[in-house]
Amino acid sequence: MAKLKINKNRCKGCLLCITYCPKGLLKKSQSLNKLGIQPVIFVAGRDSCIGCSFCAIICPECCIEIFK
Numbered sequence: 547m548a549k550l551k552i553n554k555n556r557c558k559g560c561l562l563c564i565t566y567c568p569k570g571l572l573k574k575s576q577s578l579n580k581l582g583i584q585p586v587i588f589v590a591g592r593d594s595c596i597g598c599s600f601c602a603i604i605c606p607e608c609c610i611e612i613f614k
């Protein structure tokens with residue numbers, strides 16, 4: 547199972563990563579970041595992260611790091 551590190555304070559909330567995650571493991575946070583928007587967070591689901599890196603590649607702000 548891969549692990550994610552998301553820089554929440556750089557996230558601008560475009561939600562591209564949520565759209566591209568094949569496992570549905572990302573969602574909007576209920577709290578605000580330093581930019582005043584709801585950043586994306588990782589959520590534990592029935593499936594675990596497969597480390598495909600789609601979320602990291604698509605992020606225009608380079609907020610997401612994958613550790614395999």
Ligand code: SF4
Pocket residue numbers: 548550566567568569570571572594595596597598599600601602612
């Ligand atoms: S690496 Fe792939 S499976 Fe894991 S959170 Fe990102 S898009 Fe989803």
Ligand code: SF4
Pocket residue numbers: 552556557558559560561562563564585586604605606607608609610
């Ligand atoms: S793609 Fe990057 S900037 Fe866009 S919502 Fe996801 S983490 Fe935030």
